[in-house]
Amino acid sequence: MITYIFVFLAVLAVASALAMVISKNTVNSALFLVLNMVSLAGLFLLLKAQFLAVIQILVYAGAIMVLFLFVIMLLNVEDEESLFSRFRVKYFVAFLVGIAVFSQLLYSIGSFSEMLPEVAPEMTEAGTVEAVGEVLYSQYLLPFHIIALLLTAAVNGALMIAQHKIKPGASND
Amino acid sequence: MDYLHDINAFLPGVIVALAGLVTITIDAYKNDHGSIYGLTVFSLLAGLILSVMDMFGPVGEAFTGMITYGGVSAFGSSVVLFGALFCVLISREYLSAIDHEYGEVYSLLLIATAGMLGLVSANNLIMIFIGIETMSICLYVLAGIIKGQKIGAEASLKYFLLGAFSTGFLLYGMALLYGATGSLYLTEIAEGASSDLLFIAGAALLLVGFFFKVSAVPFHMWTPDVYQGTPTTITAYMATASKSAAFVALLIVLSKMIPAETANWAGVIEVIAILTMVMGNLIAIVQDNIKRMLAYSSIAHAGYLLVGLAAGTPEGYSAVLFYLFAYTIMNIGAFGVVAYYERQQGLDFTDINNYVGLGFKKPLMGVLLSFFLFSLVGIPPFVGFVGKYLIFAAAINAGYIALAVILALASAASVYYYLRPMVYMYFKDPHKDVPLVRSGIVFRSTLVVLAALTLYFGIAFGDLHNLLSSFYTADWVTHLVGQ
Structure with missing residues (x-):
């Protein structure tokens, strides 16, 4: 089944x-x-x-x-x-x-x-919240932190693109 | 787990990442570009000093084997930080001259650099993926900061879409490799390597992802448009720091993870290297826009670097590392001088035809550009020659005679387009009198330092080369016995 x-x-x-x-x-x-x-x-x-x-x-x-x-x-x-x-x-x-x-x-x-x-059978133990959390904060600690950095940069970048006005006279087309 | 030891092993990355976050905060509270710029320069300099010291230190693993420190990683970190530091030094004047100096630019540069540091020290596929993504996402944004111009928006969008597409390849390759070997650690994947379809397909897709990032033909389409639309000093950052990071990661993956005897990638790299050298140089010849010319030249240089990787020997790998450093110095310099001319009002100074007679108007800038272009060609007293020679010798010693011959012929062809701006600058009369604004002291002295370095490492290259070979051979032996 x-x-x-x-x-x-x-x-x-x-x-x-x-x-x-x-x-x-x-x-x-x-x-x-x-x-x-x-x-x-x-x-x-x-x-x-x-x-x-x-x-x-x-x-x-x-x-x-x-x-x-x-x-x-x-x-x-x-x-x-x-x-x-x-x-x-x-x-x-x-x-x-x-x-x-x-x-x-x-x-x-x-x-x-x-x-x-x-x-x-070993797959059945890997997917619980406890297992994921434990791996995330021990083995994958550094990647976890760099992802946090990545998301900060992404939000910051999106804000930067959206926020700054197009400078008058800068257009070349 | 000894956290202090781990943080100490990744200290340059930690410093740069923290500085990135602090600059975001400063930018939010007070709009003071001076302190943001100062903090950026200071943190990059501190990171550079630490990682240069790390080169002479021990080699090891940290963060449960996620990253390695010392040796190749330390050298990669030094090149990346060197590139980032010098790009930031020339960026401030250029960005404020074109009226696009935002505090976020510095924080994005810092975070991208932190991602690159993770990438060059990676010992695990997850780290490689996250490093590449952190670097790329910051670069997608930085490519589009001149959003009032069509070409800036085009650069950002094209880079983003194609980059996302190539990330798919990279990730799929990693998933297949994990499926084939049951591990994400590079050394464990090497132990589980086999020549079954799953492993080969995974390795091939991973290489496609990398070839895109290092802009090897036929995955190079984005390069000229992105380099042209991005503010020039940021282009310098893309062309040097991000490319060096991707190349060091590719080198680590090839040398550590995919043993040549199972996957037999040397043939693949050989073909890609030939295509990249020939196409890059041929198309560069017909470019009239100097930024596009430098973009195709960077594709051609990726081809030379791939020759060193195809050789697949410790000698080839150390030659590639040396070349990356040489390439970083001379390319930032070349882009820096172009940035100086480009911000002048009146004429479009990205067009080579407008370079007529400029060499005598501002003698210093003319001489500097000549230094960097001669070095890019590979003329003896400059560092570019040493880099090319080392790669050439490594290819010959590894038995790739055809590759070495094509490398020599391709560099001979490159003389034409590198010397063309110089011919315009010195041997033609200016057709219009355009006043040139004087450059700032930081900008000028940064370029002078870079020019001095091209000369210094072109003559006294022995120590650096010995260092690279020594820690590479040490690395090589430990990885052959299986760590």
Whole structure:
């Protein structure tokens, strides 16, 4: 059963990533990205990494995607209207059914040829909050601090670009 | 874990990072560029002195094996800090002259330098990734500080998009290497190295990421546009400090992590090196914009450096390290003089055609530019010659005769475009009388010091070369026995 869920989620992740790239409507792309993140979170859950799964949803699917949608909707309003007028339930159902059938096929082929991996038992201990926290503050202490520095620099840089006015007469075009 | 020992081992990085945070705070409370600039210079100088002292000290690991200190890492840190210090010294006058001196520029430069210090001392793929990202994200912002101009915005956006793309390659390569060997530590990956597909694919993707960062052909497309749109002294920083950091990291990865016998990357590097030398030099010949010319020249220099890496011997590696230092000195100098001309009003002094007769108007700047360009060509009394000679000799000794011949031919071709600005400056009459503003004392003396260094290390290169070979061979032996 777990292997079947794995194949389903893997196919869903790849399919939604493809759909995100192919889709012409930016809002649809963003929504497919959310779907991609959720299926990745599912994969993490299968690996018994609850913490990573929750963070995946919280950080990516939650905060970043809301931001993404805001930007898209602020940039061109027509997309928002076309999203609700053109969105059809049957396409979505067709997408899901297609994924289900395709992953079923892959699962059958995979189990017939005995190619599917098993989850290693030591993986189950690595994904908890305690384990992640402990590693973060001992083994990965220095990278952790440099990431903090990186984020500070990123915020500072974004502020710098946004804050300073374009100097009059500096334009050369 | 002995934290004091670890912090002491990464002290230059700690000082620079703290200075970065303090400058952000100072900038928030009082808009005083003088104290920010002073603190920046002071912290970079302190870091430089510490890491130069570290070169003569012991070699070891810190922060649970995340970083190494001493030896190659200390030399890499010194080159990066040297580049950063001299770029900051010439930046202030230039940035205030073009009216874009912001306090954030210094904090971003400091944080980027801290990232580079992590990168050159990395002993773990995570450190390499975070170092590269810290450096790159600061550079994406710095590329776009002249946002009133189209070319500045283009530089920043192009650098950001292509950089993010290449980061994908880098990260995917690391993930595959982790999958193949089950470790992120460079030495442990080397022990688990095999020639199965997963490992080879991981190593290849990792190399693609690195080739992008060092702007090797065919991953060089971003370089000329970014170098052209970025404020010139920041370009000098990108071309020297960030490139040196990426090259030292590439050298560490190649020498420590991917043993040549399993992955056989020498052939790959050889092809890329030939492409980079030939393309870089050929395209540089037709450039009229001096910043684009220097960008293609930096691509060509990446090709020469890759020749040393392809040789794959301790001799080749120490030659690459020496060349990085030489390249840093002369390139900051060249960009510095260009920055001096560029900020003059009246004419577009990035166009080589407008350099006519400038050599006699400001004799000092003319002579300095000639020094740096002669050194970039590789003419004997200057440091560029020594660097090229060491790489040439290493390639010959390792049996790469074809590579060495192409290196010599490519440098011969480079004479044309390096000497062209000089011909314009000295052998043509000025067609328009443009008054040149005098440069400040700090700016001028920084360039004079750089010129003196090109001459000093061009003549008295023996000590530095011996030092590099000595700690490299020591390093090499310990890593061969498996640490």
